[in-house]
Amino acid sequence: MTERFFLYDEVEETKTRYVSFMGxxxxxxxxxxxxxxYYGKKIVLDIQSNRFAIIGQDDLDEPGYLEEAYNLNDEDGQELREFLNEVI
Incomplete structure (x- = not known):
């Protein structure tokens, strides 16, 4: 067996918020x-779809970013964007 080559192996304390809302x-x-x-961005995991993205304000301003990342239609993407604008 060859020796494993790590690019990094670090442990860090994180803050995690769980939130559920109905659109x-x-x-x-x-x-x-x-x-x-990730330069101050947050990791946002959609637990139901098992999809995640690393999101900052610049990503929220990018048209279609959330819709692509979470496989959402325009209306659902806009609801998620409005919520994330409050917390990111």
Whole structure:
């Protein structure tokens, strides 16, 4: 067996928020993790779809970013964007 080559192996304390809300068409169950990595962006996991993205304000301003990352239609993407604008 060859020796494992790690690019990094670190442990860090994070802050995690679990939030669930009902939109017009679907329920959102999210885990929002704050870490010192990713230039101040947050890791947002949609627990129901098992999809996640690393999101900052610049990503929220990017048209279609949330819709692509979470496989959402325009209306659901806008609801998620409005919520995340409050917490990111």
């Amino acid at each position: 017009e068409n679907q329920r959102f169950d999210l885990m929002i993790m704050t870490t010192t990595r």
